[in-house]
Amino acid sequence: MTATSTDVDSLLGRVQQLLDEHPPATTDRLEFLRAQYDAGLAWVHFPQGHGGLGLPRLQQLAVDEALRQAGAPTNNPRSIGIGLGMAAPTILAFGNEEQRTRWLRPLWTGEQVWCQLFSEPGAGSDLAALGTRAVREADGWIVNGQKVWTSMAHEADWGILVTRTDPDVPKHRGMTYFGCNMHDPGVEVRPLRQATGEAEFNEVFLTDVRIPDTDRIGEVGDGWRVATGTLMNERVAIGNASAPREGGMLGMVTQAWRDRPEARTPGLHADLMDLWVRAEGTRITGERLRQQMTAGQPGPEGSAAKLMFSDLNQALSGLLLEVLGEDGLAYDDWTMRRPTEVNFSGARSGYSYLRAKGNSIEGGTTEILLNIVAERVLGLPGEVRVDKDQPWKDLPR
Amino acid sequence: MSGPVVASAFPSLLHGEHEQELRASVRRLLTDRAEWRSVLARTESDAPQDLATWQLLASQTGIAALPVPEELGGAGASWRETATVAEELGRSIAPVPFLGSAVLATAALLSAGETQLLAQLASGERTATLAVPLSTWPGSDRAWTVTASGSALTGTVTSVVDAREADVVLVPADGPDGPSLWAVEQFDVSPRTSLDMTRPLGDVTLTGATGRLVASGQAARTAVDDALTVGAAMLASEQLGLAEQCLDTTVAYVKTRFQFGRPIGSYQGLKHRLANLYVEVTRARAVARYAAACVAHGDPDTAVAVAVAASLCSDVAVLAAEECVQMHGGIGFTWEHPAHLWLKRAKADQIALGTPDRHQGTLAGLVELPVA
Structure with missing residues (x-):
């Protein structure tokens, strides 16, 4: 779908009206964001009444640019990425009207932060093996279990939660999906310190957490389908704007190369040029994907993009340390910290090198993504499955 | 020091509708006339090039005329469309003088403003080539081995593509009067x-x-x-088509070949490699399209775009052909399967018009990343 100029004009008219009625200079930040949501200018591809206007997704770019020029506040999208990218599309697709109305507005304005309660110590790549139990009670559900790798759980008000509700059927069938109130007294969040020294993730212990049935998303037993929908959104997340050449990690390496003639050797130069070419190729691939989506022909390139990204980020951050030489031996700070937003590359060399190791694990390991590309894109036969028809409770673990 | 400036707006990197139609008609004709067994048989005959198919391609699909303006007898399309044709020729490895005549010679004539021979090449009635070793890269001095003394040309140019059947060779020559480019009809091959x-x-x-x-x-x-730059860009699209062919054929094979009671494509040892190859082909498609678009519109970013595409697509085509041979096992190593033809084309293409390393060397200068 391509926007006609008339569409964009009338959209920008709405933006102007919002700015006239709520001048950013004299309007409280939250008040402005709520008004933006109510005007349908939060995410224009969402339906009317839920922050959108039912327009093509890319038209949001024009809105954001006009608001930026007018000095309007933002909802700090980097700090609420899980809510925007994963919880919101799931609530929209699988939640009921009451849930959409109750959850989406404060999610978008950032008044309520969301996290993702999926992975467990015994269920990583094999998410469907998860064992957090939800048991039906008269007025709702009682949940017990442990989740892990939960980014931002310490800041979160809500979590999207997948649970086991029927252990007697094969694993994909007995799951149910909820919105979990993170302020419930049974929710305990403990920092999980990672190789970088900081604790970006958490372990979340759920002990007799009470969830009302009105917070169930989708049907009982249909949790796998809902969770798969969430994970599709995780991998579709692709930048709206063209990335600049030599952006991101490559820019850090090329700057170090230009700043440090003494570091240059033929071997490092060969590595540098090889990675420059691959990074530029990845950037152009991202642009091609964007053009395909704009033209309404989403291609399978999306699954390839994450594989390219993690591979490159790791290689570039490793090369950076070598170019920095003696300075690459230093690390700025091992102090245990709890970041408030996720930064995939960071600005510091040693940190970048270590953090990039997570890129091929988070959001689907490289090995799982290769399975997905091989089986869903290339149509190759699946693995031999030994667990498909067994009840979940009988699986070896 | 800041990095290189880049054009702010991207050209379209997709294949337009008319390009898809062109692709379909070229593929139909090649499927009919250049099935791999007949291509293989021809390599051991007295006529290694298939000029009859070339003339059919030129007259029925107009592929030699695409980048030539209409007023000069061309189709008034652009190098973008030529690149789409190159993808199909990479898929079929039909032995036609596309690279020499429709790309190198045509690009040189367009750049020089020559019109007479250009129109003849566009119609397919004659073929020509650029007399440089095929391994020459853009900007290399190796293109200039012939000496001009007045209008007398003397010298030998080795490894010239599509020379044997060419009616005309375009000869770069150097001499006391400086560099010059000649259209020569009397030559020995x-x-x-x-x-x-x-x-x-x-x-x-x-x-x-x-x-x-x-x-x-x-x-x-x-x-x-200009001819070498356009040539490297078109070759990148040929390499893309060749890589796609190798990937498609191998994927189809591992679905039907059973060992240990399972299709071999169900083993991660193979499927992960094929998925990785798919990722590389995806990247190759994006950069080949970008290079073709830049060449077509004389974009200021052309030199960078072509160096990137030539560097990436060369290696992806070789990887695809090597994986194709290996994953076919014994049959992939025989004369009786097309994999060896694809491997030979891929390896030769990697060297043609500059190795990846040569292109990366050029790129280092363009983007200000000096080796020392």
């Missing part, structure tokens, strides 16, 4: 046995030959460099 059996090479020898002057001075230098 001694065929070489080429690694890529489907793309014959020949050594062109000139002994005081005369020709028609096409360009001189800086214009001659520019014409040759």
